[in-house]
Amino acid sequence: MIQRPRGTRDFTPEEMGARRYYESMMRSVAVSHGFREVQTPIFEHTELFTTKSGPGIVEEMYAFKDKGDREICLRPELTASVIRFFVNDLTNYPRPLKMFYFGQCFRYERPQAGRYREFFQFGAEIIGSATPEMDAEMIGLAAAILERTGLKDYKIRVGHIGVLKGMLAQAGVSGDTALPILQKLDKKMYEEAEPLMKAAGMSADSIEKIIATTKVTGPLSVLDTYGGEAGEYLKEVFAILAQFGFRNVEVDLGVVRGLAYYTGIVFEVDAPKLGAEKQICGGGSYSLSELFGGEKVFSTGFAIGFDRTLLAIEKEGQTAPKLLVDAYVIPVNDKTRMKAYEVAALLRRNGISCDLDIMRRNMGKNFKYADAIGARRTIIVGEKELESGCVNVRDMSSGEQKMVPIESLVQHLKG
RNA sequence: GCCGCGAUGGGGUAGCUUGGUCAUCCUGUGGGACUGUGGAUCCCUAGACUCGCGUUCAAAUCGCGAUCGCGGCCCCA
Incomplete structure (x- = not known):
């Protein structure tokens, strides 16, 4: 060493x-x-x-x-x-x-x-x-x-x-x-x-x-x-x-x-x-x-x-605020992976700090990771939601979850 | 440059006094239980005696040196 x-x-x-x-x-x-x-x-x-x-x-x-x-x-x-x-x-x-x-x-x-x-x-x-x-x-x-x-x-x-x-x-x-x-x-x-x-x-x-x-x-x-x-x-x-x-x-x-x-x-x-x-x-x-x-x-x-x-x-006991990511994008399975990358890019391009699964892990692990890095929200990209052009937005502190159309996702996250 | 104290997995530690099993436990990492839902639990895996020399049948443990850290002196542009 x-x-x-x-x-x-x-x-x-x-x-x-x-x-x-x-x-x-x-x-x-x-x-x-x-x-x-x-x-x-x-x-x-x-x-x-x-x-x-x-x-x-x-x-x-x-x-x-x-x-x-x-x-x-x-x-x-x-x-x-x-x-x-x-x-x-x-x-x-x-x-x-x-x-x-x-x-x-x-x-x-x-x-x-x-x-x-x-x-x-x-x-x-x-x-x-x-x-x-x-x-x-x-x-x-x-x-x-x-x-x-x-x-x-x-x-x-x-x-x-x-x-x-x-x-x-x-x-x-x-x-x-x-x-x-x-x-x-x-x-x-x-x-x-x-x-x-x-x-x-x-x-x-x-x-x-x-x-x-x-x-x-x-x-x-x-x-x-x-x-x-x-x-x-x-x-x-x-x-x-x-x-x-x-x-x-x-x-x-x-x-x-x-x-x-x-x-x-x-x-x-x-x-x-x-x-x-x-x-x-x-x-x-x-x-x-x-x-x-x-x-x-x-x-x-x-x-x-x-x-x-x-x-x-x-x-003196002061601490600086932690830098946390606004959102963490989780593909529900391999079929929605590509779509998840697109969603992540959309958020990033619009100034929303965003991380995503690059380890190909299952959902449970992804939630744990999102929690560990302190992501404020997770964006769940699943087949069911995609049928209606939506993703699920989960607030990680309250646990509340909401279906949001992808076209209004940026606005929803900024608002 | 000088004095004192210390160093065990990534972090925190037990063991060191009195040398002798596979080096303890917690946490964290990776995987699994869990191919559509986190903060919990359980299981598996990986991971350390700072380095060198010496003493000894045998060293994390004793000695010396080096390295690094901590506290102080000197200095502090």
Whole structure:
């Protein structure tokens, strides 16, 4: 027997039903917000990701040389590809350019709960100019998608990288010195952040202040004591989000996402029920296009961990509706078989989902099968009925059965 | 890369401590009872000890390693 590669999954018909259900839900919410879908290759030049995230990530990717001796990797995320796409081909599109995507990504990591080597991301990016509206639109889309899925237990925590950056700058720490400090603060590793700040020459007072700031969370009012450019910007974003009517959104100045390319708003979403791998969404505004050789443009985006989101939804006890077939056509015997195929084709051509006996089984078995697949109705094609141009339509939940002329069958089933 | 736990038909399991009949049961699959009516019942059939090495007269059972899974660490673009 050949096993599937580590960290990958096969999906059963039931699982795929649920996955496609939520996937199309997310797509339609994005479309309803004026976003359009894009798709990029599943493999890219390794350089794309090392340019974005540094050489270290090669260790965590499926990277290899192809037959033409090119350095190739399976994409570990989608933002880099979408921005590459923009820089290559989409720079003349009217802005704001609002795009979304859905697809699998690959990371060579140790699998654990909610972490797979092949996983799926749903994400969106806006390329345009730096306005609070654009950030609010982005956070709003993430919020709308999560809200629509029916997930209950989550908080969208929104911060602004400029708040802590500004405080560090005021204390005389900026640029390359600030970055590692921000990374530690993002992870709430204060014991490790403190010596770094001391070494950078910060006073005990400003260290204490900055640590306190990373712990500021709650409704918009917590920002009252935080003025400054970043604070004002955040307030504007929240004002717009309030107009959009989203709940489950709060301020968290400790969200920093210690990555060099984030420039302003940053946000994260956790689903607490998930355990160690509980982050289901992350995003913010960033500046990447110039790294890939394009003009510097303001962008904002997010990615939702599709698999984790589904896990969280399941843990809350929600299930996706099952995909059932409208009708199952049963020939009573071999003499009516050909006629049954014709009836099935008639229904299918008219948009009625329909299955039929292709195992040449007897009626009893066919009813059992129709029941097992959850067919709503069975269409019994028998000699007696055919004499008057009819078939028997049986409602599988009530057991009621009715003679229906074939010429009005489609209408009868649709009505 | 690190730590811990685990792996028996498609799914769920008994057996493992204390090695010794044809590996248990439920469910699901296919067929039949049932050549014109499902969800029930009965019968038949097929289907598993993750893999390798070792210990032993004898291994599902004990040991080592690998693989995969689960939980966590690191990381999380």
